[in-house]
Amino acid sequence: MEFKKIIEEKSDKSWEVYIPNLSIDCVVFGFDNAVLKVLVTKLKENNLWALPGGYVFKEENLNDAANRILQQRTGAENIYLQQFRVFGDLNRSEVFFEEYDNSLWNKQRFLSVGFYALVEFSGVNLVVDDISDACEWKSIDELPQLMMDHSSIFDQALITLRKELNYKPIGFNLLPEKFTMPELQKLYEIILGKKLNRGNFFRKMLRYDILIKLDESRKGGAHKAPDLYKFDIEKYEMALKNGLNEGW
Amino acid sequence: MEFKKIIEEKSDKSWEVYIPNLSIDCVVFGFDNAVLKVLVTKLKENNLWALPGGYVFKEENLNDAANRILQQRTGAENIYLQQFRVFGDLNRSEVFFEEYDNSLWNKQRFLSVGFYALVEFSGVNLVVDDISDACEWKSIDELPQLMMDHSSIFDQALITLRKELNYKPIGFNLLPEKFTMPELQKLYEIILGKKLNRGNFFRKMLRYDILIKLDESRKGGAHKAPDLYKFDIEKYEMALKNGLNEGW
Numbered sequence: 001m002e003f004k005k006i007i008e009e010k011s012d013k014s015w016e017v018y019i020p021n022l023s024i025d026c027v028v029f030g031f032d033n034a035v036l037k038v039l040v041t042k043l044k045e046n047n048l049w050a051l052p053g054g055y056v057f058k059e060e061n062l063n064d065a066a067n068r069i070l071q072q073r074t075g076a077e078n079i080y081l082q083q084f085r086v087f088g089d090l091n092r093s094e095v096f097f098e099e100y101d102n103s104l105w106n107k108q109r110f111l112s113v114g115f116y117a118l119v120e121f122s123g124v125n126l127v128v129d130d131i132s133d134a135c136e137w138k139s140i141d142e143l144p145q146l147m148m149d150h151s152s153i154f155d156q157a158l159i160t161l162r163k164e165l166n167y168k169p170i171g172f173n174l175l176p177e178k179f180t181m182p183e184l185q186k187l188y189e190i191i192l193g194k195k196l197n198r199g200n201f202f203r204k205m206l207r208y209d210i211l212i213k214l215d216e217s218r219k220g221g222a223h224k225a226p227d228l229y230k231f232d233i234e235k236y237e238m239a240l241k242n243g244l245n246e247g248w
Numbered sequence: 249m250e251f252k253k254i255i256e257e258k259s260d261k262s263w264e265v266y267i268p269n270l271s272i273d274c275v276v277f278g279f280d281n282a283v284l285k286v287l288v289t290k291l292k293e294n295n296l297w298a299l300p301g302g303y304v305f306k307e308e309n310l311n312d313a314a315n316r317i318l319q320q321r322t323g324a325e326n327i328y329l330q331q332f333r334v335f336g337d338l339n340r341s342e343v344f345f346e347e348y349d350n351s352l353w354n355k356q357r358f359l360s361v362g363f364y365a366l367v368e369f370s371g372v373n374l375v376v377d378d379i380s381d382a383c384e385w386k387s388i389d390e391l392p393q394l395m396m397d398h399s400s401i402f403d404q405a406l407i408t409l410r411k412e413l414n415y416k417p418i419g420f421n422l423l424p425e426k427f428t429m430p431e432l433q434k435l436y437e438i439i440l441g442k443k444l445n446r447g448n449f450f451r452k453m454l455r456y457d458i459l460i461k462l463d464e465s466r467k468g469g470a471h472k473a474p475d476l477y478k479f480d481i482e483k484y485e486m487a488l489k490n491g492l493n494e495g496w
Binding site for chain 1: 269270306311334336337338357359410414415
C-alpha cells in the first residue's frame with residue numbers, strides 16, 4: 001500500500017489511543033567491527049531516511065513506550081536506553097505533511113522526546129515497519145539525509161554521549177563480553193572523534209576500577225597476544241549510578 | 249477567590265490555548281550567603297508546596313515557554329535554564345485533582361518537562377501567582393513537603409547538576425561578579441554535599457582556565473585579605489559549549 005494511504009488510514013486510530021502532540025525519536029547506536037553505527041529507516045516512496053520513532057499510549061509510561069518502540073524494531077531486550085532532550089520547537093514536523101488534511105494525526109505539532117540507545121550489535125534483528133521499505137545500520141560518518149530535524153536529534157545524541165564519557169562508564173552494551181584494551185580505546189576514540197594517548201587511556205581506565213583482567217589472551221596473529229578484559233558488572237552498575245570515581 | 253474555583257474557571261481557556269497533556273516544572277537554584285536555595289510556591293488553602301510550573305502555548309517553542317514561566321515568576325532576565333528530563337509516568341499528577349470533574353484541564357494526564365535554572369539571587373523579584381499564597385526561597389536542606397512528584401523532580405535536578413560539575417563550569421549565574429576561591433569552593437561543596445580538599449580544588453580550578461585573578465583583594469577582617477577572582481566570560485562560554493579542558 002502506498003505511504004499516503006497508510007498514514008491516512010492510521011490517523012483516526014492514533015487520535016484514539018495515543019497522547020496527542022507527543023512523539024518519541026530514538027538514536028540507536030551499535031558498534032560493529034570498529035565502526036559506530038546508527039539505526040535508520042527509509043520511508044516508502046520517499047528517498048528520505050528517518051530515526052525510528054513512535055508515540056505514547058494514553059495508558060503507558062513514557063519510558064515504557066520508548067522501550068516498546070525499540071523492541072518492536074530491533075527484537076533486542078535489556079536495551080540501555082536514556083532520554084536526553086525534548087525537541088520542542090514549532091514546525092519541526094508539521095510541514096512534512098503539508099499536502100495532507102489538517103485533521104491528520106501526523107500533521108499536528110509534535111514535541112518529540114529524544115532517547116538514545118546503546119545496543120549489542122549481534123543481538124539485534126531489524127524489523128521493517130509498514131511505512132518503511134528499509135531499516136539499516138549506517139556508519140555515523142556516512143549518514144544519509146534525514147527527514148525533519150532528525151539530523152539535529154542525532155547530533156544532540158552524540159554530543160550527549162560524548163559528555164557522558166566524563167562521568168559514566170560505557171562499553172558494556174556495545175562491546176562483546178571479552179575485549180582488549182585497544183578495542184575499548186577504539187570505542188572511546190570513535191565516539192569522541194579524536195585519537196587518545198594509549199598510556200593515558202590505560203591508566204585512566206584502570207583508575208576507574210570497572211575492569212577485570214582475564215587469565216586468557218586473544219589467540220591468533222603474529223604479535224604478542226593482547227590481554228583480554230571484561231567489565232566488573234557490579235562496579236560498572238555502581239559507576240553508572242554514582243558516577244566514575246574521578247572528578248569531584 | 250478560593251483555589252478550586254480559580255482552577256475550574258481557568259480550565260476552558262487552558263484547553264483552548266495550551267498543548268494538552270504537557271507541563272513544565274522548574275527547579276530554580278539560587279545561592280545566598282553560602283546556602284543553596286530552591287524556589288517553591290505554596291498553594292492557596294493547601295498546606296502544600298510546589299515547584300513553579302506552567303504550560304506550553306500551542307504556538308510557542310518549548311524552551312520559550314520555560315523562559316516565560318520563570319520570567320513571570322522571578323522577573324529575572326537571562327536565566328541559565330536547561331531541560332534535564334521528562335517525567336512521564338502515569339498518575340504522577342492526575343490523582344491530585346481526584347475530586348474535580350473529569351473534564352478539568354488539570355485532571356488530565358500530564359507529562360512534565362523538568363527544567364533547572366541557576367539565577368543570581370539578588371536579581372530576583374518573586375511574584376506570587378493567583379493560585380498561590382506564597383513564593384519563597386527554601387534551603388535545599390530544609391525543603392518543605394512538595395506536591396505530586398515534585399520532590400523527585402527536585403532530586404533529579406540536583407543529581408543532574410552534580411554530574412554536570414564534571415564537564416561544565418558553574419558559578420557565573422550563582423556568584424556575585426567578584427568572588428574568592430573559598431567562596432567558589434563552598435558553592436561546589438554545597439552542590440556536591442561533601443567537603444573538598446582546598447589544594448586540589450585550587451589546582452583543578454586553575455587548570456580549567458576560566459578564571460581571571462583580579463588586582464584587588466577582599467577588604468576587612470583580621471586575616472590576610474583573600475584574592476578576588478572573576479570569570480573569563482569568553483572562556484567560560486566556550487567551556488559551557490565544548491566541555492571543560494579536562495576529561496577525555
